[in-house]
Amino acid sequence: MTDSPAFLWAYAVKQDGSARMLKKSQLQQPVQSEEYLWVHMQSDAHDAQEVIAELNIADTVADSLMALETRPRAMAISEGVLIYLRGINKNPDADPEDMVSLRIWIEGNVIVTARRKNRKLLSVQDLRKMLEENNAPESPIEMLLLLVTKLADRIHDTVDEMDDSLVAFETSESLSKSDRQMLANLRRQAASIRRFLAPQRDALDSLLRMTKWLNQDQAMDLREQTDRITRYVEDLDLVRERAVVLQDEVRNRIGEQQGVRMYFLAMVTAVFLPLSFLTGVFGMNVAGLPGTESPEAFDVLMTAMGGLAVFMIVAMVWKRWL
Numbered sequence: 001m002t003d004s005p006a007f008l009w010a011y012a013v014k015q016d017g018s019a020r021m022l023k024k025s026q027l028q029q030p031v032q033s034e035e036y037l038w039v040h041m042q043s044d045a046h047d048a049q050e051v052i053a054e055l056n057i058a059d060t061v062a063d064s065l066m067a068l069e070t071r072p073r074a075m076a077i078s079e080g081v082l083i084y085l086r087g088i089n090k091n092p093d094a095d096p097e098d099m100v101s102l103r104i105w106i107e108g109n110v111i112v113t114a115r116r117k118n119r120k121l122l123s124v125q126d127l128r129k130m131l132e133e134n135n136a137p138e139s140p141i142e143m144l145l146l147l148v149t150k151l152a153d154r155i156h157d158t159v160d161e162m163d164d165s166l167v168a169f170e171t172s173e174s175l176s177k178s179d180r181q182m183l184a185n186l187r188r189q190a191a192s193i194r195r196f197l198a199p200q201r202d203a204l205d206s207l208l209r210m211t212k213w214l215n216q217d218q219a220m221d222l223r224e225q226t227d228r229i230t231r232y233v234e235d236l237d238l239v240r241e242r243a244v245v246l247q248d249e250v251r252n253r254i255g256e257q258q259g260v261r262m263y264f265l266a267m268v269t270a271v272f273l274p275l276s277f278l279t280g281v282f283g284m285n286v287a288g289l290p291g292t293e294s295p296e297a298f299d300v301l302m303t304a305m306g307g308l309a310v311f312m313i314v315a316m317v318w319k320r321w322l
Contacts, residue, residue, distance in 0.1 A: 004024050004045075004047050004050075004051065005042060005045040005046070005047065005117075006041050006042050006043075006045035006046070006047045006048040006050070006051045007024045007039075007041055007042075007047075007051050008040045008041055008042060009021065009039075009040050009128065010022040010023075010024070010026070010027060010037065010038065010039045010040070011037070011038045011128075011131050011136075012031045012032070012035045012036075012037055013035060013036050013037075013038055013131060013136045013137075013143075014032075014034055014035050014136075015034050015035075015138045015139070016138075017134050017135050017136045017137075017138070018134045018136070019038075019131040019132070019134065019136050022037075024051070024054075027039065027051070027054045027055060028054050028056075031109060035109070036109035036110065036111065036139060036140050037109060037110045037111070038111050038112075038113070038131075038140070038143065039051075039055060039110070039111075039112045039113070040112075040113045040114075040115075040124065040128075041112065041113070041114050041115075042114070042115060042116065042117055043065055043066045043067075043103060043114035043115065043116060044066065044068065044116045044117055045117065048065075048066055048114075049062065049066070052065060052066075052112075055110065055112060057105065057107075057112070058077070058078065060077065061077055061080065061082060061105055064077075064082055064103070064105075065082075065103045065105060065112065065114045066114075067103070068116075070084040070101045070103065071084065071196070071199050072084050072085055072086055072196060072199040072200035072202070072203040073199065073202070073203045073206070074203040074204070074206045074207040074210070075206070076210055076213075078107075079107055079108065080105060080106055080107030080108075081105075081106050081107075081207070081210060081213055082103075082104070082105050083103075083104040083105075083106075083144070083203065083207060084101065084102070084103055084104075084203065085101075085102045085104065085147075085148070085151060085200060085203070086099040086100065086101055086102070086151075086196040086197075086200055087099060087100050087102060087121045087122075087123055087151045087154060087155075088100075088151075088154045088155055088157075088158050088193075089119075090121075090122050090154065091118070091119070091120055095189070097188070097189045097192030097193050098192075099192075099193065099196050100115065100119045100120070100121050101115070101116065101119070102114070102115055102121055102124070102147075102151075103115070104144060104147070106140045106141065106144060106213075109140065110140065111140035111143055111144065113147075121151075122154065123147055123150035123151050123153075123154060124147070126150050127143065127146065127147060127150070130146075141213060141214065141218055142218070145218060145221050145222060145225070148204065148222070148225045149221075149225055152225050152228045152229060152232075155193070155197065155229070155232055156228070156232065158193065159193075159232050159235050159236065159239070162186060162189065162190060162236075162239050163235070163239065165182075165186060166186070166239060166242050166243065166246070169182075169183065169246050170242070170246065176250075179246075179250055180247055180250050180251070183243045183246050183247045183250070184243075184247070186239065186243050187239075187240050187243040187244070187247075190236045190239040190240045190243070191236075191240060193236055194233055194236040194237065194240075197229055197232055197233050197236065198233050200229055201226060201229040201230050201233060204222060204225060204226040204229060205226055207222060208222050208223060208226060267316060267321065270312065270316070271309055271312050271313060271316075272309075274308060274312070275305050275308065275309060278301070278304075278305055278308075279305075282301060
């Protein structure tokens, strides 16, 4: 462990895949000719500038690594390349669409990755595990490509989960009001992820055009990952469109259910309206009402009202109103 919050870990990696861990005090020591240096740090710690200074990184690059807000992009600066990427947030109690920013600087045989506090990326943890298992990439560019691949893998998992959720909605025989909120959340999630994936696709495309950094095989690998991100952007667009269609279907179903209920109430009202009129008329407390002196009058009235109700129901069925 280190008493520096900015310094997370550092490895000297050999081309054969083996790696040895370094302390913060060893950062200024030159690595061997067959090795490269990987430093992972926290960019918003109070001593981040100190850690970057020990790596002899230019001030402009240091400021970029410590930037609070970033969007995916790639740019060549002097003899190095600076890349901003975003990964799915898999931290506990985190929303996947709250994508984690990763800042990467490659210059010569040094690669620096930086994240903010409590913003871990499982893809970076996977790379560290590979180093500990002596299965490390053979160069900083290979490490970058592997990191891009692992980020894309987790994006793929998230997009697949969203697609599975939509399939479950589409195959469901009943959609309720609560499903509308779930679909709205799915649309928001897709829009939030796409917001960063589109520029990430452009960033990888820009990196692909920096031919001096890549050999032919590396360029092909990077092109494949760029195509993957493009497909995920298209899939997210389709997710949003499908969610909109499902929300419309939910609204239509709710409207149909309300229409059936209102129609039923209207038919009940139509049946009881004349009956209510008769009960109102014969319920008036005025002289001259027929049947007030006849004991059979009540039975006659009830029979007539029942017959009228049956007649109206039969008429509605015949008219196919019911």
